[in-house]
Amino acid sequence: MKNEKNLEFVKTSLIVVLLILYTGGIFQVLGTGGSNEGEPLDISNNNGFIFSLINRIFQLTGFFSIFLIKPQWKNVIDVVIKNKYILLFTIFTISSTFWSDSEKTLSYSISLLTTNLFALYLAIRYTLKEQLLLLAQAFTIIVFLGIVFVVLLPKYGTMGGIHAGAWRGVFSHKNDLGRMMVISTIVFLLQSIGYKKNRLVTYFGLIFSIIFLLMSKSSSSIGNLLIVVTIFVVLRTWRWRFEIMVPASIALVFIGSLFYVWYNDNSAILFASAGKDSSLSGRTEIWPLLFDMGLKRPWLGYGYHAFWRGFNGPSAEVWFAASWHPQHSHNGFLDLWLNLGSIGLIIFVLSFLANLLKGFNWLRYLSKTPDGFWPLLFMVFLVLSNLTETGLMKENDIFTLIYMTISYSLTILTSRSYDIIDGNKKYAYE
Numbered sequence: 001m002k003n004e005k006n007l008e009f010v011k012t013s014l015i016v017v018l019l020i021l022y023t024g025g026i027f028q029v030l031g032t033g034g035s036n037e038g039e040p041l042d043i044s045n046n047n048g049f050i051f052s053l054i055n056r057i058f059q060l061t062g063f064f065s066i067f068l069i070k071p072q073w074k075n076v077i078d079v080v081i082k083n084k085y086i087l088l089f090t091i092f093t094i095s096s097t098f099w100s101d102s103e104k105t106l107s108y109s110i111s112l113l114t115t116n117l118f119a120l121y122l123a124i125r126y127t128l129k130e131q132l133l134l135l136a137q138a139f140t141i142i143v144f145l146g147i148v149f150v151v152l153l154p155k156y157g158t159m160g161g162i163h164a165g166a167w168r169g170v171f172s173h174k175n176d177l178g179r180m181m182v183i184s185t186i187v188f189l190l191q192s193i194g195y196k197k198n199r200l201v202t203y204f205g206l207i208f209s210i211i212f213l214l215m216s217k218s219s220s221s222i223g224n225l226l227i228v229v230t231i232f233v234v235l236r237t238w239r240w241r242f243e244i245m246v247p248a249s250i251a252l253v254f255i256g257s258l259f260y261v262w263y264n265d266n267s268a269i270l271f272a273s274a275g276k277d278s279s280l281s282g283r284t285e286i287w288p289l290l291f292d293m294g295l296k297r298p299w300l301g302y303g304y305h306a307f308w309r310g311f312n313g314p315s316a317e318v319w320f321a322a323s324w325h326p327q328h329s330h331n332g333f334l335d336l337w338l339n340l341g342s343i344g345l346i347i348f349v350l351s352f353l354a355n356l357l358k359g360f361n362w363l364r365y366l367s368k369t370p371d372g373f374w375p376l377l378f379m380v381f382l383v384l385s386n387l388t389e390t391g392l393m394k395e396n397d398i399f400t401l402i403y404m405t406i407s408y409s410l411t412i413l414t415s416r417s418y419d420i421i422d423g424n425k426k427y428a429y430e
Helices: 001-020 025-032 043-081 084-098 104-124 129-151 174-194 199-215 219-239 242-273 285-294 314-320 334-366 370-386 398-413
Strands: 417-423 424-430
Touching: 001 043, 001 104, 001 129, 025 334, 043 084, 084 219, 084 285, 084 398, 104 398, 129 174, 129 199, 129 285, 129 334, 129 370, 129 398, 174 199, 174 219, 174 285, 174 370, 174 398, 199 219, 219 334, 219 370, 285 314, 285 334, 334 370, 334 398, 370 398, 370 417
Parallel strands: none
Antiparallel strands: 417 424
16 A cells, blocks of 8 residues: 555656656756847757657657556557547648658657656546645746746846846746746636645645746736636636526626627737737737748648748748848647648638537536636636737647647536546546
């Protein structure tokens, strides 16, 4: 019994470490020598070895995920088939190697496959409640180390250059910290509402996640959190009696409509107060250029990770035409369209809509605990964060990992009867 507990502790610890790696935290900012936006990257041979090692770890994670889920292969196949859009998306991504001009498309596609396999293992092995707990443990470490970086290692923990003074914690950019802290805040908020264990740690994580978010000065992330919290309030009405839920939802929609009208009338003032212009820091300057580039290959795209290659790829036309050199389009949907065309984008949208429907069904009729809100809240944030940043279906990425894990988990949870056995522990979802 003691050996089993020790083995489970080791396994859980490894997963928490992997989740931290998937956020891109700690090693990336250290590996680049604390470089800031607009500065040359400081990557030595030793740091290059670290990045290579991390990529090998991601690949091994996919391999061991196959090994761990092999005893339940019949159930696994059933889950994969029911998630046909995730399967189609992965196959289509790998297939883009045939029309891509980049020699790295295949390796990136395989990395997406390994991310997929790890997500499948997490969904098969852990319930939504346990997944939230694992994320809470990972973000607790990230927040704690972020404090260490800001206080003791300010070269790494805070931004310099054009974003001087903004916090970035254990990440390479303040916007990365902002996005991660939105997810961290949601995780700790759900933990604080429904679970009594480790209250002190939960409140520590919640408070400092909000502090880090504010100190990152990432206005888009701050706005996204406000919207997600508002959506959370709206979703809570879905668990009320029907005769109360309907008028409450109508009232909230009405209030939201009033806010939208007010926002349209005052958007210029809001952007100016946040130190930004209505072009979203140059994003709207490049979007028309990228749209024209996308129309050249509207159906299949340029191939997975084949567009943004500086002056060596199709992005060269954008760099010549624009007044700056973006590394991505600052819009996840636009980048997905450029990479995989309308077919790839449609497959993802169908997957998203299917999961959205499952999420509403799970929240309204099947779930009674706070983790029932997690799938919908995350998916709302995923859309919001990809309107001004990019991070949609990227390999070795925490947002892709979480989305795929949620997709598989919802399939399991909303199945009429599904049993999963892991060792001597049995999980039954009905």
